[in-house]
Amino acid sequence: xxxxxxxxxxxxxxxxxxxxxxxxxxxxxxxxxxxxxxxxxxxxxxxxxxxxxxxxxxxxxxxxxxxxxxxxxxxxxxxxxxxxxxxxxxxxxxxxxxxxxxxxxxxxxxxxxxxxxxxxxxxxxxxxxxxxxxxxxxxxxxxxxxxxxxxxxxxxxxxxxxxxxxxxxxxxxxxxxxxxxxxxxx
Amino acid sequence: xxxxxxxxxxxxxxxxxxxxxxxxxxxxxxxxxxxxxxxxxxxxxxxxxxxxxxxxxxxxxxxxxxxxxxxxxxxxxxxxxxxxxxxxxxxxxxxxxxxxxxxxxxxxxxxxxxxxxxxxxxxxxxxxxxxxxxxxxxxxxxxxxxxxxxxxxxxxxxxxxxxxxxxxxxxxxxxxxxxxxxx
Numbered sequence: 041x042x043x044x045x046x047x048x049x050x051x052x053x054x055x056x057x058x059x060x061x062x063x064x065x066x067x068x069x070x071x072x073x074x075x076x077x078x079x080x081x082x083x084x085x086x087x088x089x090x091x092x093x094x095x096x097x098x099x100x101x102x103x104x105x106x107x108x109x110x111x112x113x114x115x116x117x118x119x120x121x122x123x124x125x126x127x128x129x130x131x132x133x134x135x136x137x138x139x140x141x142x143x144x145x146x147x148x149x150x151x152x153x154x155x156x157x158x159x160x161x162x163x164x165x166x167x168x169x170x171x172x173x174x175x176x177x178x179x180x181x182x183x184x185x186x187x188x189x190x191x192x193x194x195x196x197x198x199x200x201x202x203x204x205x206x207x208x209x210x211x212x213x214x215x216x217x218x219x220x221x222x223x224x225x226x
Numbered sequence: 227x228x229x230x231x232x233x234x235x236x237x238x239x240x241x242x243x244x245x246x247x248x249x250x251x252x253x254x255x256x257x258x259x260x261x262x263x264x265x266x267x268x269x270x271x272x273x274x275x276x277x278x279x280x281x282x283x284x285x286x287x288x289x290x291x292x293x294x295x296x297x298x299x300x301x302x303x304x305x306x307x308x309x310x311x312x313x314x315x316x317x318x319x320x321x322x323x324x325x326x327x328x329x330x331x332x333x334x335x336x337x338x339x340x341x342x343x344x345x346x347x348x349x350x351x352x353x354x355x356x357x358x359x360x361x362x363x364x365x366x367x368x369x370x371x372x373x374x375x376x377x378x379x380x381x382x383x384x385x386x387x388x389x390x391x392x393x394x395x396x397x398x399x400x401x402x403x404x405x406x407x408x409x
Contacts, residue, residue, distance in 0.1 A: 095324040095357045099274040101370045102255040138328055140350065156349050158331050191253030 064184030064203065068210035074170075074177045077214050081121045082128040082168070084108060094136035094160075096190050106197050107132055110204035111166060119214060128177070129169040136162050136186065162186035164203050180207040250378035250397050254404040257371045263408040264316070267309045268301055270294065271318025271363055280325035282384055283356070292391050293321060296398035297360065304405065317371075318363040325380060328355040356380035358394075360401055374401040 070076075089099060097103050111130060112122065120128070142156040161183060168178040182203040189196050213219035283289050297319060298308055309315040330351045355377055362372040376397045383390045 095322060095359050096253065096373075096375050099361075099370070100255065100373060102257070102373070140329060156331060158329050158350070191251060193253075193255045196255075 064182055064206070066180070066182045066203075066206045066210060068178065068180035068207070070212060071175065071177045076168075076178065076212050079127040079168075079170070079177070080119070081123040081126040082115060082130050083122055083124065083126040085129050085131040085169075090133060092134050092136055094190065097134060097136065102193065103134070103196065103200070106200045107134070107164070107204065110201050111208070114204055114208035118208070118211060118218065126171050129171050131167040131169065133165045133167075134163065135165075136160055136190075159185045159187045162189070164200075164207065166204070166207050178211065180210045182207050250376035250393075250400065252374065252376045252397075252400050252404060254372065254374035254401070256373075256406055257369075260371045260406060261408075262406060265306065265364075267307045267313070267315045268317040268319055268362075269309045269313075269315035269365075271320050271365070273320045273322060274361070279322050280356075282325065283323040288387060289323070289390065289394070292394045293323070293358070293398065296395050297321070297402070300398055300402040304402065305408070315365050318365045318368075319361065320363070321358060321360045324357045324359075325354050326357070328353055353379045353381050356383075358397060358401070360398070362405075372405065374404050376401050 089104070092098055111132065115122075115130070137160070138158060139161045140156050140158050162185075163181060163183045165179060165181040167176055169175065170177050184203075186199065189199050209222055209225055213222055301319070302308065306317065330353060332349055332351055356379070357375060357377045359373060359375040361370055362374075363369065364371045378393065378397065383393060
């Protein structure tokens with residue numbers, strides 16, 4: 041491919057996930073009867089690297105460390121402390137899978153307009169496990185298109201930070217002040 | 227916005243579609259503190275714990291020889307020396323090769339071909355994408371300091387050693403081009 045055309049394609053590939061960003065879906069579960077305010081400290085699970093479904097991310101320290109530092113920052117902002125004898129164990133899991141979205145274009149009966157879309161969907165799951173009872177107390181996740189994201193390190197780091205921040209906003213608020221902040225951020 | 231998005235998707239799909247036939251998509255991640263001028267020698271190291279490898283590549287001695295040869299040549303050209311057996315190297319190199327089933331949207335064809343529903347070209351084209359990941363590990367700290375990769379369609383390549391050889395040589399050279407310059 042001609043270099044300038046390649047650059048154009050690369051630019052478009054870069055711009056795409058930004059526009060796609062709005063469609064990132066973020067959700068969470070919280071275990072019944074759990075009051076996360078009782079948990080003040082956390083630490084990371086011992087290395088539990090699992091296959092991500094994308095060889096570019098498997099055993100990728102640059103990816104793993106970015107996720108961990110983003111989570112550390114978000115938990116720190118919410119008053120959790122990282123200690124050696126924690127209340128909570130944090131685990132995460134990342135997965136990549138190619139998905140087909142067969143949506144139709146608006147109000148068009150002409151099947152020339154029915155074009156399925158194919159993209160790489162990335163999922164990042166963050167689990168908080170009660171260190172004493174070894175039960176899952178909270179799980180939050182984000183899911184969205186990551187086409188072109190992994191190939192660009194800076195871009196990947198930016199998307200990790202955004203996804204983790206949005207996932208952690210799902211945590212039950214620990215104070216009235218935090219509840220208010222979550223509402224304004226949303 | 228949806229229109230713009232669709233436009234971008236179309237260009238992207240077209241770019242990947244045409245890229246499939248000829249060029250691989252390459253990428254890399256790097257330790258921001260990496261100073262390659264500190265390293266002189268390299269050796270092949272053990273692969274990591276999650277080798278998501280495809281047997282058609284992993285158990286193919288010709289593939290292995292070709293990749294190792296291309297990497298050794300490329301690193302030598304960058305001034306790194308393959309260590310003699312038994313010595314300790316500054317850098318450990320390993321790679322893994324994976325094949326996955328992927329799907330492309332045939333946007334380009336449908337835009338220019340008139341068809342009734344019965345004779346339309348297929349929207350979705352399945353192909354096999356090969357990913358070659360090359361890891362550079364600091365032998366002293368045992369930490370990954372650089373990872374580069376390329377992904378390309380391997381359809382028709384697995385049974386054609388000459389096409390495979392040419393693709394490996396070109397692809398490895400392009401991956402290694404992404405190594406940061408020695409400061």
